[in-house]
Amino acid sequence: MRAKREQLVEYKYFKHKTISESSLLRVYCAGKLRFLRIGVNRMRREGHWMNRRSFLRSTLAAIAASTTGAVARRSAYAALESSFADHEALPAFPENFLFGASTSSVQIEGAAREDGKGESIWDRYASIPGKIADGSTPDIACDSYHRWPDDISLLKQMNLQSYRFSLSWPRVFPQGKGTPNQKGLDHYSRLIDALLAVNIRPLITSYHWDLPQPLEDAGGWPNRDTAGYFADYVGLLARTYGDRVHHWGLMNEPQAFTVVGYGWGTHAPGRADRTLMLRACHTANLAQGLGFRAIKAQNSKLQIGTTYDYDLGRPRTDSEADRAAWERYDAFRNLWFIDPVFTGRYPDAFVDGVPFDAMNFKPGDETTMKVPLDYSGVNFYCGYEYFAVGQKQKLLRGLNAHAETPANKFDYEAVQEVMLWFSKCYQRPIEITECGYNDERDAPGPDGKIHDPMRIEYLHGALTGLRKALLAGANVRSFHVWSLLDNWEWSSGYVPRMGLTYVDYKKKQARILKESGKWYGRVASSREIPNLHEA
Numbered sequence: 001m002r003a004k005r006e007q008l009v010e011y012k013y014f015k016h017k018t019i020s021e022s023s024l025l026r027v028y029c030a031g032k033l034r035f036l037r038i039g040v041n042r043m044r045r046e047g048h049w050m051n052r053r054s055f056l057r058s059t060l061a062a063i064a065a066s067t068t069g070a071v072a073r074r075s076a077y078a079a080l081e082s083s084f085a086d087h088e089a090l091p092a093f094p095e096n097f098l099f100g101a102s103t104s105s106v107q108i109e110g111a112a113r114e115d116g117k118g119e120s121i122w123d124r125y126a127s128i129p130g131k132i133a134d135g136s137t138p139d140i141a142c143d144s145y146h147r148w149p150d151d152i153s154l155l156k157q158m159n160l161q162s163y164r165f166s167l168s169w170p171r172v173f174p175q176g177k178g179t180p181n182q183k184g185l186d187h188y189s190r191l192i193d194a195l196l197a198v199n200i201r202p203l204i205t206s207y208h209w210d211l212p213q214p215l216e217d218a219g220g221w222p223n224r225d226t227a228g229y230f231a232d233y234v235g236l237l238a239r240t241y242g243d244r245v246h247h248w249g250l251m252n253e254p255q256a257f258t259v260v261g262y263g264w265g266t267h268a269p270g271r272a273d274r275t276l277m278l279r280a281c282h283t284a285n286l287a288q289g290l291g292f293r294a295i296k297a298q299n300s301k302l303q304i305g306t307t308y309d310y311d312l313g314r315p316r317t318d319s320e321a322d323r324a325a326w327e328r329y330d331a332f333r334n335l336w337f338i339d340p341v342f343t344g345r346y347p348d349a350f351v352d353g354v355p356f357d358a359m360n361f362k363p364g365d366e367t368t369m370k371v372p373l374d375y376s377g378v379n380f381y382c383g384y385e386y387f388a389v390g391q392k393q394k395l396l397r398g399l400n401a402h403a404e405t406p407a408n409k410f411d412y413e414a415v416q417e418v419m420l421w422f423s424k425c426y427q428r429p430i431e432i433t434e435c436g437y438n439d440e441r442d443a444p445g446p447d448g449k450i451h452d453p454m455r456i457e458y459l460h461g462a463l464t465g466l467r468k469a470l471l472a473g474a475n476v477r478s479f480h481v482w483s484l485l486d487n488w489e490w491s492s493g494y495v496p497r498m499g500l501t502y503v504d505y506k507k508k509q510a511r512i513l514k515e516s517g518k519w520y521g522r523v524a525s526s527r528e529i530p531n532l533h534e535a
């Protein structure tokens with residue numbers, strides 16, 4: 001029997017492994033799926049808790065009752081239910097919908113010590129023997145710091161309209177604060193200009209997990225001061241690039257860099273301590289509020305969001321205990337960083353109430369955290385099952401809930417549920433900032449091509465689900481595949497291959513567009529999802 005701790009680790013990484021199994025994809029691609037699987041999870045809307053089922057029921061009723069475009073949506077929704085399996089009947093994606101691809105600084109840039117870049121917590125963490133599965137470092141990664149023109153060519157080759165990438169905080173501020181590094185700023189300026197020159201929208205994430213090591217040495221995310229340094233950093237970005245970049249993501253998956261980095265210790269900085277984890281969460285929430293204001297202070301028109309990795313999941317059984325566990329986990333997993341930002345309050349995740357003292361919560365924090373984000377980024381890969389556990393659960397003590405990826409399910413319905421729920425509940429648009437598929441076996445075939453039919457099948461399923469969610473009223477304006485390139489997958493090193501492009505690490509990071517990249521390029525230019533068999 002696996003240790004509890006290992007199960008927790010899998011909660012994050014199982015997703016990449018299990019989705020590469022063909023059986024799983026067949027389950028969701030071939031089956032006729034119910035359109036909405038509506039749970040009994042609670043949500044907060046305008047200060048009132050309401051059951052997700054009643055919420056969606058009332059939303060759909062409101063849609064049906066109106067006489068304008070919403071009626072069309074309601075009939076589209078009804079039609080959808082009856083012709084669900086017939087993906088060819090789906091209309092093209094709207095003209096203003098953006099197809100894109102996604103990367104992050106640590107995972108692709110390399111040049112870890114070049115042009116004045118400072119050390120990040122991932123540079124430090126990867127240098128500790130045994131931390132990274134293949135013993136690698138992000139020192140070179142895809143060498144995108146030098147090869148970024150190749151990356152832009154790939155985006156163009158696929159007809160993509162949006163590129164979501166992150167800036168490296170230690171490249172901009174080697175010490176995390178103080179004097180910025182002009183060479184780093186100039187690098188990103190060139191990249192942005194080159195994207196705009198070929199009509200590709202830059203969607204910039206300010207923070208994708210690479211905290212400058214000096215800030216970690218001063219206490220890292222558990223230290224409340226980090227929120228202020230973060231605001232200074234994003235304020236500088238807005239001042240420098242805000243004339244050209246209109247869409248900003250404050251951070252990527254706050255749940256990951258706080259819980260996995262400080263709670264489980266399997267991501268940098270590798271701390272495993274419940275109090276540090278809770279404090280890191282709270283500082284991240286303060287940072288969202290301060291960062292939002294710092295950017296708006298530069299230019300109130302800039303569109304600001306944060307990327308969350310939602311997972312509505314489902315209780316493993318119908319028992320009351322599993323359902324309650326599911327609700328608690330949902331509060332911690334999905335709402336812990338979004339309720340504070342929209343409402344200034346933490347949801348009920350813990351059996352004994354919110355651990356305010358452990359989090360170092362101070363009066364007034366509820367006001368600091370609360371800001372009206374303009375959109376939400378959503379990363380989705382698959383869904384989980386939730387079940388009740390006893391007090392022995394150390395790191396998430398008090399939550400008394402546990403999550404595991406079911407061996408043979410991709411929770412394709414939950415993806416639609418997230419889209420609809422978020423659009424209606426928070427009344428904000430969604431940018432899908434990541435969705436992707438790992439197959440470590442990707443390699444050039446005898447014909448020199450990279451044949452990756454499973455990735456095509458995965459994207460076909462995800463895009464079909466998304467198109468249906470759009471028809472049912474979800475307000476989603478973009479879709480970015482994770483990833484543009486095979487890259488350095490954090491603690492898993494270079495083993496996973498999630499790119500639309502194959503990167504040959506033995507041949508100076510040479511890039512070859514995979515067959516899935518070509519397929520996705522056709523989707524992006526036609527705005528239609530081609531029949532799977534035409535791939």
Ligand code: FCB
Pocket residue numbers: 016104107252253256309379434482489490498
């Ligand atoms: C997401 C991360 C991204 C990458 C993918 C596979 O959670 O945001 O950097 O690791 O998973």
